[in-house]
Amino acid sequence: MNPELTQWSGPHGLPRFDLIEDADFAPAFETELARAEAAVEAIASSPTSPTFENTIAAMEMAEEGLNRVLAVFYTLAGTDSNPARQELERDFAPKLAAYGSKVGMDPRLYDRVAQVAEHLERLEPEDRRVTELALRDLKRSGAGLGTDARKRMAEIRGRLAVLTTQFSQNVLTDERDYVLPVPDSGLSGLPAWLVASMRAAARERGLTGQVITLNRSLIVPFLEHASDRALRETAFTAWTRRGSGEGAGGEETNNLPILTEILALRHERAQLLGYADFASYKLEPEMAGDAEKVRALLTEVWEAAMRRASDDEAKLTEMLHGDGINGALEAWDWRYYAERRRKAEHDLDDSAVKPYLTLDAMIGAVFDTAHRLFGLEFDPINAALWRPDVRAWTITRDGKPMATFIGDFFARPGKRSGAWCSSLQVQHKLGGPDDARPAPGGGQRAIVVNVCNFTPPDEPGEPAFLSWNDAHTLFHEFGHALHHILSDVTWPSISGTSVARDFVELPSQLYEHWLEQPQVLDAHARHYETGEALPEDLRKRIVAADRAQQGFATTEYLQSALVDLDFHSGEPPADPLARQRALQDRLGAPAAIPMRHGTPHFSHVFSGDGYSSGYYSYLWSEVMDADAFAAFEEAGDIFDPKTAKRLEDTILSRGGSAPADELWTRFRERMPGVDALLKGRGLN
Structure with missing residues (x-):
């Protein structure tokens, strides 16, 4: 097994992605899955009376090695997919589902956790919380069901793992394989920055001229600006047919x-x-x-x-x-006429806004806001990550290490659409895999990843420009990152964003509010050539147009x-x-x-x-x-x-x-x- 998949040797504890090959994942996965199964079996079959330490705490670290392998793998599968990685996803999914069913429906584990839960009043607040959650999750997984029902539940989970993986891969295939060549006659109404991005997308695919792909950062502005109604309809139809059986993959991706x-x-x-x-x-x-x-x-x-x-x-x-x-206003008309109305009523043109919203400037705004609110400091680091344009920073506060942050900002073929926050490792305060207890000075800080799909620069060395929505996305995903960076709990299972689903978006959406504040924009939204601050009138028109x-x-x-x-x-x-x-x-x-x-x-x-x-x-x-x-x-x-x-x-x-x-x-x-x-x- 490639040790780099579990014993990361890069700077600041990062994996060395340059030392990892696709062929390394299957043996590492099988090895760490077997170790996790053995660790859980030892807990479930222990002859000793169940205690918090030998049951709940032990479960917290039972899957540490497996989690590290999967963190690296799924980071690559989502940001830089290829046929080998897609095949591995399809292979891993049912095995992980079977493992999850075996653990989640083990009546022995359920009995041991239930016995610990009988004495919640003896536990510290965090210990009590992870015990309550462990018991709840086992119940909701089916550990309390009869034998036949548990068997059927395992079958369902296994099948769902296969189906959801295939669903995701079908969407990715339709997005990756669709290209709409746009003739010069179809460029009417398009701003220069969008035409340049379309030409860059064509070059990236070995084509001439300019193209539209199903990258949201490309197709949405095309629908907003293209005066050719027939081309708008063609592009919009392709966008909405992803996964329908009428997309680029045909019936195979239905x-x-x-x-x-x-x-x-x-x-x-x-x-x-x-x-x-x-x-x-x-x-x-x-x-x-x-x-x-x-x-x-x-x-x-x-x-x-x-x-x-x-x-x-x-x-x-x-x-x-x-x-x-x-006739009626159609779906492929709305954005176009809304943009024209926005220009007329708010005198606002994206071409006038984008020069103030370069990616580097907005990253600076994100970091400065975190510094002013929480005292965080950011220093760039050189690390062997999965693509040359992926960037990393160490985060400290008052000289104390807090976390490592990775940003993968640009769209590319084989990258899942949208934007998200994930982690290579979560914060906790435990010792090593064989010492699942709070350890003075032990534990680990988060390594958190933000992934976006912004349009890359037209040429190497040139700035990347963001739309107002892109800038919101950047702040949003870093709000999720802060939930990891500032996490200060003992147990991995309650770390960072491990919260109720309808609570997890609070930090991310809250952080977006600072983007619109004059103090932030005056300091960071500056014209990339002149250094001029975003004019106050333009800022007000941006916010008003957004509300409209x-x-x-x-x-x-x-x-x-x-x-x-x-x-x-x-x-x-x-x-x-x-x-x-x-x-x-x-x-x-x-x-x-x-x-x-x-x-x-x-x-x-x-x-x-x-x-x-x-x-x-x-x-x-x-x-x-x-x-x-x-x-x-x-x-x-x-x-x-x-x-x-x-x-x-x-x-x-x-x-x-x-x-x-x-x-x-x-x-x-x-x-x-x-x-x-x-x-x-x-x-x-």
């Missing part, structure tokens, strides 16, 4: 039968555990608690968003007809959230697209505003269980983030040190060491309301 089976299996899984449906099962441990509370929130915001969207649709349709085009788009943005998001919830409530649909259309009809959703994530490529929901029945959580968290930022405003200083310290002490450092509602009320001393959210989106 996700409709896959997601139908996923929904049926999730329902069966929930019923085996005694729940009415998958939504009831999934929402039980979340802040929301049940589907009706979620629906109530989504419906309240939907009504406000639809009022704005209906007004916007009427105005955009009038603009369409003014161009001599009869909220009818569209909120409506497309809410459709996805409501469809996700509907799919998992009650009996699973035999025809998910028919169920989706029926819900949209009941809502009165505008035909010109489709779901943000079409069902066949809804990776949040079908590439794993993470956001299934949980896509609503962005809005749930937004209720809190609006209220949390108000705490800084009420203090009279958006960098108020006392409020920042309270935020770190009660939320950012605490991980999942207490229930989410308890952590929130420690910070804000009350639960939030929806008014701040509606005000922030301009929907009140």
